[in-house]
Amino acid sequence: MALHLVDHPLIRHKVGLLRQHDISTSHFRTLANEITRLLTYEATKDFETEKKTIKGWAGKVEVDRIKGKKVTVVPILRAGLGMMDGVYDMIPGAKASVVGFYRNEETLEPVQYYVKLAKRIEERMALILDPMLATGGTLNATIKLLKEAGCQSIRGLFLCAAPEGIERILNEHPDVDIYTAAVDERLNDVGYIIPGLGDAGDKIFG
Ligand code: PRP
Structure with missing residues (x-):
């Protein structure tokens, strides 16, 4: 696996705006999709x-x-x-595979509650989307699920990642590529990324 920190002035600027504590839901969503377009551009640059x-x-x-x-x-x-939407803007023909996990806030372990994968997933490159890579538990579970379904090429796009989660995925899935707009300092004692973005789910859905 390779870690790709997508270091670009536009991305650094937009991640800085995302960190504002009182950012509105609509502004967070707009920025998340703008950054995702740029991550998608980078994550597809070796396509033939x-x-x-x-x-x-x-x-x-x-x-x-x-x-x-x-x-x-x-x-x-x-x-x-x-x-x-950020990915669809760039790759409008991509099929969707949706997986649902929430993190048990006491154990920090991911709990799966939904899976619907695209047909012929074994022929496809998977672009996993999640704003946050914290402990890496959720990403690890998602990668395992995709591999068990036959997926052979997997990349993950993140707005913000913690060193702890990156290291875990590096060790457990050396074949997976991570594209992130920021690598932050650390996790705190309740598994939140510092400085991070706060709870991205709440910021996106209100
Ligand atoms: C957050 C985030 C990741 C996960 C990261 O989801 O969006 O999916 O936690 O944590 P991990 O790397 O330690 O597994 P959350 O559980 O808050 O669910 P939500 O997206 O429904 O808000």
Whole structure:
């Protein structure tokens, strides 16, 4: 696995706006999707293209098309839904696979409550969406679920990640790539990222 900290002035600026304690729900959602577009741009930059000849305004012209890449976008309920539009803006044909987990706030273990995967997931690259990578428990459970379903290519997009969660996924899933807009300092004693964004689910859904 590789960690990709997507370090860009626009992203650093927008993550800074997300951290504002009294940010409105609508502003948080807008920024989350804007950042996700930029993460998607970065996470797809190795996609292969092929040549295709089309009829242009001045006759035949050779253009590039993405080569046979099938993608499934995997929002982790709830908060991952707040990043969906950002991916769809860039990859409108992506099929969705939806998984639901909440974190038991005492044990910090993920609890699964919903799964609906796209057809032929084994042929697709999965782009997991979740604003927060904290202990890594939720991401680990999602990756396992996707691998058990036959998925062979998995990437995760995050707005904010803690070193503890990154290290866990690095160790347990060396084949998975993580794209994050920020790597924060640490987790606090109740598993929240510091400085973090607060509860992203609450910020997105109000
Ligand atoms: C948050 C977040 C991740 C998870 C991260 O979800 O969106 O899914 O916690 O924590 P972890 O890395 O320690 O597993 P939450 O449980 O708050 O659910 P929600 O999205 O429904 O608000």
